[in-house]
Amino acid sequence: MAKRDTTDKPKGKSKLSNILVLVLLGVLLLGLGGYGVTGFNTQVRSVGNVGETPIDAATYHGLLRQRMDQVTQQTGEAMTFAEAEQMGLAQAVLQQVVSTAALQETARRADLSVGDAEVARRIAQVPAFQGMNGEFDRDAYRDILDRSGRTVAGFEESVRREAAADLLQRALLNGLTPPAIYGETLLGYVGEARSVSWAAIPETLLEAQPEAPTEEEVQAWYEANADQFTLPERKQITYAWLSAEMMLDQVELSDADLRAGYEARSAEFSRPERRMVDRLGFADLDAAQAALEAIEAGETSFDALIADRGLAEGDVDLGTITRGVLTPEAGEAVFALEDTGIAGPVMSAVGPALFRVNAIMTAQETSFEEALPQLREEMALARAAELIRGEIDPLDDELAGGATLEDLAADTPMQTGTVTWDGETVPSDDPAAQPEFMNAAAAATEGDFPEITTTESGLVFALRVDAVLPSELRPLEEVRAEAEEGAAAQKRADALAALGDTLKSRLDAGEDFAALGLEPQSRDGLTRQAPAFDLPGPVLQTLYDLEAGETAVATGPEGAWLLRVDGVTPPDMTTADARAALEQVRQETTMAVADDILNQLAREETQKDGLDLNQTALTAIHNALR
Template identity: 45%
Template sequence: MAARVTKLSKPFVWLLMGLLIVGLAGFGAVNFSGTSRTLGTVGDQEITINAYARELQREIRAMEAETGEALQFGQALQMGIDRTALARLVALASLDHEVAELGLSIGDENLQREIVQIEAFHDINGAFDRETYRFALDQQGIDEAEFEADLRAEAARTLVQSAVVGGVEMPATMTETLMEFLGARRSFTWAPVTAEMLEAPIPEPAQADLEAFHEANIDAFTLPEAKRLTYALLTPEMLIDQVEVEEEALRARYEELDARYNAPERRLVERLVYSSEEAAREAMAQVEAGGATFETLVADRGLEMVDVDMGDMTRGALGEAAEAIFSAETGDVLGPLPSPLGPALFRVNGVLAEQITPFEEAAPDLRDELAAIRARRLIETRAQDIDDLLAGGATLEELADETDMELGALDWTEGRDDGPAAYADFREAAAAVGVDDFPEVRFLEDGGIFALRLDEVLPPRP
């Protein structure tokens, strides 16, 4: 059930890790640049560099909160905190991959119920307030879609974890039997017997011997019942060459997905808000005099470090405090600076350089994406006409002659999943089709279409 970890971009990743270890100092300083955003994948689940940076910061802050002392990045590496952070992300990605494989989801209603119960999104009357919800997410630099996707994933992960942790307990009799077997010891003497030790080689079996063995083990040499199908298939991939994508469309799509390909420079920031400018100045004075650290100021307020962690923030998200924060070095404590909640002290925990993917680099992916979208739309527009041809009496062979659909044949059995049977929709239709059923157009999960006909049912046969 465990997912396989694949596609670790080794040259870039380990160079990046080396730079982290050698070049960064202070409170978990981070400075990532370049166009790669993925540290690795588990199945289909990506582990992004930004996620790793945030998780590493959380692990460091948790250790600082536990020890009450500031932790240098070099110390964190010696303690293996970087590996702990990565291991946690791999574990979460493994769960996310398993969730995706199982098709688990908590559904929109359950997601809404989870969100409205979070106190941080309540108004002064204790009821969920959408403006408060939006404001709180904006302060963390997260949009609603991203937050809700994370919450949905966390809830689905919990389902899988609960299923594993709360598994069926092994019966006592089975436990004792297995333990007795594993704990048993046996003494024996053995001697190898090889073909070279024979006085004469084993003769080739006669035809009669082969036939007798075949008859005695006929089940092992019998094909199961199968349905002989004829099908016509049309997938987006088959129409890609017919689809033209203009450069204007590519550039428009590039601009539409600007957030995917171009991330602005950001800072990993923590913020501690005070009720007045005077209180914030007094706290800053303690830090400058060495009488307090940012961690102790947070603890004195009865807060945890996670309560003041803003994550990665852009200039626009920081408002009037942006200039000072973006001019600071990693580890600097700044303030008092203005914030939407009042005067605050800020600490800069890391630098995330802008990540720019030029249009020329993004163009191949964009072209494939747009071509696939247009191919699916093209199939949608043709599906009704093709279905009308079938309703008018056209055969699958005639469809292949008059349309772009390709004709094929398949002896289908339960469990076969190659060729068109790789599609769940095709397998479902193949299982249900009868001799008297007329072909009809059905859609595949990738936007393709197919129609099939049962020619005959093949009985079990040698």
């Protein structure tokens, strides 16, 4: 990688601007194909300009492809451009190259530049341009640029711009270091350890159980928790659908068809005996025989022999096999066992071996008559699915010709249904429960023409939005039972909180938990950095707001708790770990502040000089990545 000049630069500053570092990554990508413009027009030089500075097209293409490849490596699934666009990756990369161009434009207007020697030094450090001896290879340099559709002059000018922007970055950020007290304060906050005692306040300590909530209290609770009873925007949808089961009456299967299906699946209906087998090879038959005798004498085991070899179970596992998989001699020995156990030693495909039979699956023979019910059902469904596929184009044609969903239900085997769709609740009936239906319903609006859609499960449907219902609060009478239950729970919580305040006063006055009729629990060493999630949630949320000796009542839907912070221990800032953490905070804070400064500068430059994007060039690059 081409390295930045870090002379007199504080440690960590080479990472201060991800934006400018990405430009150097773009230079590296040239040697790896990142600047290879196969896939989009080789005449495309930029995707736009900030002021008079072009936004390099090859850099954008290379960086976006690199980011997509990184996601692919992380997830194990190839990322498509459509996915990159959907998750905002393409926009993020575009913003990065725009910001880079903005910083370069700032440097240009400030008359910042570097000489030919610095440009040459940076180019010579790119591995792709070096020969076998590690020295700069001019022929390779020109060849790579030529194959990527770039000129030497144009490329060197882009390096010069990047170096000038780097110079601007160093001038802006030199000496940027947060005060030491910032890191110490932050580490002190997250590292201080607390000892806490807490106890649940049981309802049995209440002098009387709270009375049932009044109508006014139910109404007040309902209004305070209106979000729980507010329906989202919904769509009234009519749909027509067709499944394989609905086409079964149009399927005819002859005896010949069924017998042909039986023969085609003979391996399924006629299974030979199979066994789950492990195989362990030896140098010779004598060694294998000695191992068998040691196993029989109880001196070792098959698993111990595997472990002694440094092998794993997968190294010896043959899986579930039939006799034909083994050599004749091994097959005879393994399948002669009447129960699980060890067979051998015998010669095998890997030489002398012992075999361990872990399970026996007897042969299964299903006659045509026995298989007939299953055959008939499955073959009929498969044939019905074929009929549905043949109906898709005619159904589409009818819709295109002006037919309604009701017309389709009247003239074809399709059926209609309705659903109130809110985008959250998944209906239980087909096809509204299908993912494809959910996607189509989300995209559909009033006035859209219905279209035939096929689901992965094989059914087809078309839908129409009849009306869009606005978000609304459900009337109290519809949710009265829930509101009454919630109001009652609130009264219990309020009563426990009031009792907790009384108990807190007594605890503050010197009484202990036991004297209050409570059963306390204690925990030491609790920090914000490593919270104890097994504590009651309200206790965990409250204890870090308290100093040593302070008490509080924590309440939540599950009840109320009385707690006391028994001690607060600040972190030891003199340890090696603390010093390392302080340095890390210093570096990360420096980089974060620097990024903010550079990003703000880039935004102001873009607003001042204007951003002009070439949508045609962007489309060409995006098409190359699809």
